[in-house]
Amino acid sequence: MTPKHNHYDVVIVGGAIMGASAAWFLSDDKDFDGRVLVVEKDTTYEACSTTHTNSCMRQQFSTELNVRISQFAADFVKNLRQYMGNDERVPELSIRSFGYMYLADNNEFAAVLRESQKVQQAAGAATQLMTPEQIIEHYPFYNVDDIVLGSINLIDEGYWDATAVFDWWRRSARERGVEYVQNEVVAMTRNPAGNRVESVTLKTGEVIACGQVLNASGPRAVLTSRMAGIEIPVEPRKRYSWIFSAENPLDRDLPLTIDPSGVHVRENGNGTYQCGGHSDIDPAVDYDDYTMDFSIWEQHVWPVLATRIPQFEAIKVTSEWGGHYAYNTFDHNAIMGPHTHIDNFFFLNGFSGHGLQQAPAMGRGTAELMVHGEYRTLDMSAFNFERIAMNRPILEKAII
């Protein structure tokens, strides 16, 4: 598809959850009346991370900023209609707050959970630590023989309908004049000084001049950055998901349980459960490689599930898929804001396994930076590109 114009104030490369959020928040800013183009190479969104997600949010992070980002996500989701100008077509959403249950099987990880709980509580999150006895009292189906501590938060933590938010961001932004085209950005040109991107080139040949450009390309973030001559530490890592039904379903909601093995499983409704995991060797994969490794279920995931929840001895997989994290190998955290030298090139990259819930705050923050040159709500400057250049990681310990 060809864009209507040959110049846009903002060109967004990638139109999944991050691109859609940034575009919508730009369209929502009263001080901004610029032209926005979102270029998305596959408008079925079949292969992007956004479509392969677990669709959950949590406040159990180890850094205050990540807790606050998820708190905004909860507020945004629960008040979607108000955020969208009380448009009655917008659905009223809620969060199915079954919580995330982190299980520690050693004192070292238990200490991390204790430390993180302090950070979370100071930020207003309702995280509770649980002894194995308390876990069994509330969730009798777990085998806790090897567990020393659990950590759970039952407020604004669990499943949410990310598809509805994603759809409404796109629909509302389009109605406000944001232009979406199915096409691919294949190159960029810079000015003679090399400190600004002047244009993007589309696969169909058009050269589109841009005031600012946003990299919202998910696992392909490196390819987009390289078009401007920038390297970032983001790579595609494969993550597998399974939906299964249980012959004997649990009698209460299953929290999104993070087993010490790394396997995670959660309530999916009607006697079904969603489970995720990855292979022990976790290399970067090809951008188009979504093949399933069926041996992981048989040899690793199912045995873990049946051991942790003996009622899951008799289960049947009903669907399965492979998806990609845009994995930030530097510190697992977002890379956000402008590049240090190419100051009209902005990042929204490297979200690993928690980008969906970060999308509202990331889009809002990006729009603030692009329009006002500063963060006006939550200060997200810790996620700047400079920390990579300066080798100053802000390590997030609660990574799934």
Ligand SMILES: Cc1cc2nc3c(=O)[nH]c(=O)nc-3n(C[C@H](O)[C@H](O)[C@H](O)COP(=O)(O)OP(=O)(O)OC[C@H]3O[C@@H](n4cnc5c(N)ncnc54)[C@H](O)[C@@H]3O)c2cc1C
């Ligand atoms: C199995 C799995 C489970 C997850 N579970 C959760 C969860 O429970 N909670 C949570 O918060 N997060 C979760 N995540 C992470 C979350 O899904 C991602 O962080 C988030 O979807 C990233 O969105 P994005 O828009 O950055 O990337 P993507 O969704 O990958 O979108 C990038 C888009 O850019 C487009 N694109 C790329 N290059 C170009 C180009 N040159 N030109 C035009 N278009 C281009 C692509 O086609 C794609 O549509 C999960 C991820 C996976 C894989």
